[in-house]
Amino acid sequence: MKGPLFYAKILLFGEYGIIKDSKGLAIPFNSYKGALKSAKNISGEAKKSNESLARFYKYLAKLKTDLVTFNLEELKKDIDEGMYFDSSIPQGYGVGSSGALVASIYDKYATDKITVLENLTRDKLLNLKTIFSLMESFFHGKSSGLDPLNSYLSLPLLINSKENIEPAGIPSQKEGKGAVFLLDSEQIGETEPMVNIFMNKMKNEGFRKMISEEFSLYTDACIEDFLRGNIKSLFGNVKSLSKIVLTNFKPMIPVAFHKVWEHGIQTNDYYLKLCGSGGGGYILGFTKDYDKAQKSLKDYKLELVYRF
Incomplete structure (x- = not known):
């Protein structure tokens, strides 16, 4: 069978x-x-x-x-x-x-x-x-x-x-420089504890406000840009989203990757975000120049998902 x-x-x-x-x-x-x-x-x-x-x-x-x-x-x-x-x-x-x-x-x-x-x-x-x-x-x-x-x-x-x-119809891939990729944290993440952390954070009014006024806003904008192929605008919104996640979702980001995350935002070589609930597993990356991101992240295992 x-x-x-x-x-x-x-x-x-x-x-x-x-x-x-x-x-x-x-x-x-x-x-x-x-x-x-x-x-x-x-x-x-x-x-x-x-x-x-x-x-x-x-x-x-x-x-x-x-x-x-x-x-x-x-x-x-x-x-x-x-x-x-x-x-x-x-x-x-x-x-x-x-x-x-x-x-x-x-x-x-x-x-x-x-x-x-x-x-x-x-x-x-x-x-x-x-x-x-x-x-x-x-x-x-x-x-x-x-x-x-x-x-x-x-x-x-x-x-x-x-x-x-x-x-959803997503734009077909192009042989451009830009890419979405996976970064292997080489740690296993468990969904349930991460979701519990999130639910506890949601009891805080300031966190709830950030979710509705910032996190959701940039997430929706990224989706709109991606589906319409607005690549320039997409990267601006992904950068903002990456910053918000680093500030507000630290427990979901493996400690070893806090500096790596920050480095991407500072250099604009790549921007990272959670892939699923976080806590380990893959981290999702977006870059305007995949070759540059590979050099910048040469110590880590990357996997290509989508090309712009």
Whole structure:
């Protein structure tokens, strides 16, 4: 048995903001992917994955919702026969490893699934997002459902608000100097503790004001610029966003990268922002000149995501 491939995702803009209903833009990232596989004698990572699927099965069996039903007998039988999720998506890196797994389980075992080939109305997209949120909560404690949605549809998604999501057309890549890239922190980040820090900060009136008046404002402007191809304006807004994140989201940035972050803002060689919830994993970078950014960050592992 070998299931279809599901890809990683990158939330270009909107981390934390989407929890509080500001905009977000997520794109599939095809460098990393995963698929359900089966083997008689499994060991190592495959065995760990199989055991995790067994726990996930128990969670799904108890899930109370009218939105989705699963062929639980078939799922249990496949797990007992050595099914696992074979994935190159790094875990705890903010690129949707659990999202791809959730998408693959829904695709194979949901009995009345909404398919990618249907006319995806707003209602269908919201239903899918809600289903995926319920499913992925097993892994994170609380999930927006966006990672699995992105992985399942394999389309760029524009999140206007919690109740308004639509497929987005992003400008095709050019062979220019500019780029979006991933910077590997070589540390694993956990979503739940980071979200808890954010929720505690939201109890502070000054922090809430900063989120609505600065963070959300620049996030929305970045999304608008990116979708319209306004590159000059985009970099101005990304720089402002990078500064805001450095000032207000320090606990989400690994300590070793505070100076690296600051250096990018001061030199304009690159601008960094969180990729997902932070705390480790990947950091997202934007640069007008990828060669210059590579030289400036020569001690770190970079991965290209998108060219301007």
